[in-house]
Amino acid sequence: MRVHVIGCSGSFAGPDGAASSYLIEQEDADGRTWRVLMDLGSGAFGPLQKLLDPAELDAVIISHLHPDHYLDLTGLEVFWAYHERTDLGQLPIHAPEPLAERLSAVLSREGHVPDGVTCSPFDYRVITDGHRFTIGPLEIEVREVVHPVEAYGFRVTSGDEVLAYSGDTDACPALDELARGADLFLCEAGYIEGRDDRFTGVHLTGRRAGESAARAGVGRLALTHIPAWTDPSVPLAEARAVHDGPITMVRPADILEVSR
Numbered sequence: 365m366r367v368h369v370i371g372c373s374g375s376f377a378g379p380d381g382a383a384s385s386y387l388i389e390q391e392d393a394d395g396r397t398w399r400v401l402m403d404l405g406s407g408a409f410g411p412l413q414k415l416l417d418p419a420e421l422d423a424v425i426i427s428h429l430h431p432d433h434y435l436d437l438t439g440l441e442v443f444w445a446y447h448e449r450t451d452l453g454q455l456p457i458h459a460p461e462p463l464a465e466r467l468s469a470v471l472s473r474e475g476h477v478p479d480g481v482t483c484s485p486f487d488y489r490v491i492t493d494g495h496r497f498t499i500g501p502l503e504i505e506v507r508e509v510v511h512p513v514e515a516y517g518f519r520v521t522s523g524d525e526v527l528a529y530s531g532d533t534d535a536c537p538a539l540d541e542l543a544r545g546a547d548l549f550l551c552e553a554g555y556i557e558g559r560d561d562r563f564t565g566v567h568l569t570g571r572r573a574g575e576s577a578a579r580a581g582v583g584r585l586a587l588t589h590i591p592a593w594t595d596p597s598v599p600l601a602e603a604r605a606v607h608d609g610p611i612t613m614v615r616p617a618d619i620l621e622v623s624r
């Protein structure tokens with residue numbers, strides 16, 4: 365399993381890249397490559413097109429409905445609705461329940477839809493805590509985490525390879541359970557100890573991400589969701605102070621291998 369980093373800027377697109385979006389690729393037993401997009405935040409639909417033709421996507425999973433995690437679905441929706449290929453079918457979008465209504469409002473879909481346009485390009489599938497589903501060779505477990513809105517993390521398993529993704533969260537037991545023994549723990553560290561102590565129940569710091577990785581016994585910790593106003597070396601040092609295992613700071617266009 366591989367994870368392509370399309371965007372990893374925390375909370376909003378930054379000068380060096382888009383907000384959160386990751387492409388998971390995995391081959392099945394027949395050699396077909398499956399492509400699942402995990403979040404599509406502000407600014408991410410542009411760089412996604414440098415990586416692949418979006419028509420090749422098999423599904424999208426959305427952690428929560430903050431703009432830095434879902435807003436560029438507006439671009440993907442237009443792409444799918446107006447594409448010259450008429451055999452694309454509906455693209456499955458696994459997301460919190462209000463997504464369809466939110467996108468419809470942003471896209472002004474309540475008005476007239478021109479003839480020839482696929483008016484329902486997305487097949488919305490609601491995710492809830494504890495939900496499990498399969499996309500090709502990928503088994504996905506959903507856990508609710510701690511954030512100001514309904515928010516989820518994902519545990520993605522294929523064979524004996526495990527990817528854990530925090531989404532946006534503060535420290536919580538569900539995060540540790542998602543990450544338990546994962547080969548790659550893609551974990552946000554949007555806050556800094558001290559500077560952001562007045563905000564609780566929103567984001568992890570490098571320290572809290574590192575503590576979760578240590579409790580969960582992960583193979584590798586990859587820190588992400590660093591806002592433009594934060595020096596990445598600070599959350600990285602916080603995590604290294606509390607976790608002995610390999611730790612990296614993700615960058616746009618990185619390719620992360622998920623393996624034992």
Ligand SMILES: [Zn+2]
Pocket residue numbers: 374375384430432433532589
């Ligand atoms: Zn975020």
Ligand SMILES: [Zn+2]
Pocket residue numbers: 428430511532
């Ligand atoms: Zn958020």
